[in-house]
Amino acid sequence: MANSSRAPGRSRRVRTAFAVSAAVGLLATAAAVVLPGSASAASTLGASAAERGRYFGTAVAVNRLNDSAYTSILNREFNQVTAENEMKIDALQPQQGQFNYGTADRLVQHARSQGMLVRGHTLAWHSQQPDWMRNMSGPTLRNAMLNHVTQVATHFRGQIEWWDVVNEAFEDGSSGARRDSNLQRTGDDWIEAAFRAARQADPNADLCYNDYNIDNWNDAKTQAVYRMVQDFKSRGVPIDCVGLQSHFTGGSNYPSNYRTTLSSFAALGVDVHITELDIRNAPSDAYRNVVNDCLAVARCKGITVWGIRDSDSWRSNESPLLFNGSGQKKPAYDAVLAALNNGTPPPTGDPTTPPPTGNPTTPPPGGGCTATVTPGQVWGDRYNTSVTVSGASTWSVVVEITPPQRISATWSGNPTWDSSGNVMTMRSNGSGNTFGFTTMMNGNSSARPQIRSCTAG
Numbered sequence: 001m002a003n004s005s006r007a008p009g010r011s012r013r014v015r016t017a018f019a020v021s022a023a024v025g026l027l028a029t030a031a032a033v034v035l036p037g038s039a040s041a042a043s044t045l046g047a048s049a050a051e052r053g054r055y056f057g058t059a060v061a062v063n064r065l066n067d068s069a070y071t072s073i074l075n076r077e078f079n080q081v082t083a084e085n086e087m088k089i090d091a092l093q094p095q096q097g098q099f100n101y102g103t104a105d106r107l108v109q110h111a112r113s114q115g116m117l118v119r120g121h122t123l124a125w126h127s128q129q130p131d132w133m134r135n136m137s138g139p140t141l142r143n144a145m146l147n148h149v150t151q152v153a154t155h156f157r158g159q160i161e162w163w164d165v166v167n168e169a170f171e172d173g174s175s176g177a178r179r180d181s182n183l184q185r186t187g188d189d190w191i192e193a194a195f196r197a198a199r200q201a202d203p204n205a206d207l208c209y210n211d212y213n214i215d216n217w218n219d220a221k222t223q224a225v226y227r228m229v230q231d232f233k234s235r236g237v238p239i240d241c242v243g244l245q246s247h248f249t250g251g252s253n254y255p256s257n258y259r260t261t262l263s264s265f266a267a268l269g270v271d272v273h274i275t276e277l278d279i280r281n282a283p284s285d286a287y288r289n290v291v292n293d294c295l296a297v298a299r300c301k302g303i304t305v306w307g308i309r310d311s312d313s314w315r316s317n318e319s320p321l322l323f324n325g326s327g328q329k330k331p332a333y334d335a336v337l338a339a340l341n342n343g344t345p346p347p348t349g350d351p352t353t354p355p356p357t358g359n360p361t362t363p364p365p366g367g368g369c370t371a372t373v374t375p376g377q378v379w380g381d382r383y384n385t386s387v388t389v390s391g392a393s394t395w396s397v398v399v400e401i402t403p404p405q406r407i408s409a410t411w412s413g414n415p416t417w418d419s420s421g422n423v424m425t426m427r428s429n430g431s432g433n434t435f436g437f438t439t440m441m442n443g444n445s446s447a448r449p450q451i452r453s454c455t456a457g
Contacts, residue, residue: 046079298380
């Protein structure tokens, strides 16, 4: 995550999304305006996000709470906060065994008094370690890290909705490797150990992994984090969410496949959060796209911008936030609020029930093989499908999607699409006779993919 000088960094599972709405219910009611010819629309970011079962938050520096203009915007606009630096290791345990919670407690108390949810940031990180920790190694460091996780999570138990348990553990570039840090050198299982300690200390908080430059689905770093989460879920390591910092600038601009990244992580069974959003020069389109992408993924729980006014930003010379230095709303603010207000409220009913379908198990025959569809897991904005081919060891299957639905991810086959993007041909790739894909509903929850043909060879 970001500090003042460099780029960063099960919940109450059933109630998390709706806790946001409850926490800001009075705010949402008070902050509604009536637009001509329409239903009421929320006039603040947090109120609008809450109506859609999400949060819209900001990073907060506690020393700025004495600034009335700053605090006025904070209290009016946001329903979630993250401590900018006050919960990092050097702030909470400057001397080994001596914990200093006063400043962080002040932030938590302010947030809770305003009905805001709190993100704890961060329990274990290679950066912003105090001198005593930087000089440690091996089992001594591992034990000190786990003690820090346990003591801090226990202190704030019941007050934190999400913990960034581990921050920025993977290196940039094409290797997909773990970052070479003092924590990594204690053993590959250090991340897992931190998550297990956090669960034991604060069993009702959601536990997240948080990193930057994991926004582009095609990047090696993104894929490496994805594989770690996939592994953790398969082995029962307690991880509930992934945080994408989304500091968009330079080589890390908003990617066109950002929604695919969000939905792919979510398909692993974890929530996704946009945790430290800021965009150089605050382009309205990019901010709007990020909001729309989050709203399109049911398990995207919310967005946190990394600061309130441009003058508060660690990238202040790039004017990356929604308010200028004078606290005035920028065009990007209007774009974000409009996108939130145009979003769809959370669905009701059973999220595990597949959308209506014709007869998914009787696809039309092809030349020499049969493709049988099995509906998979369903979320609010997408669903999985698996297809089993019989009668041939090599094959091609043509699948048609009803617009505006789109396939966002595939596995165990080689896919190609026609020019419309609505028809996918999946060919065998030696991984067996079953392939699968994820379909984004994009507002159409009634249609299912149709098998048009199965051809042997």
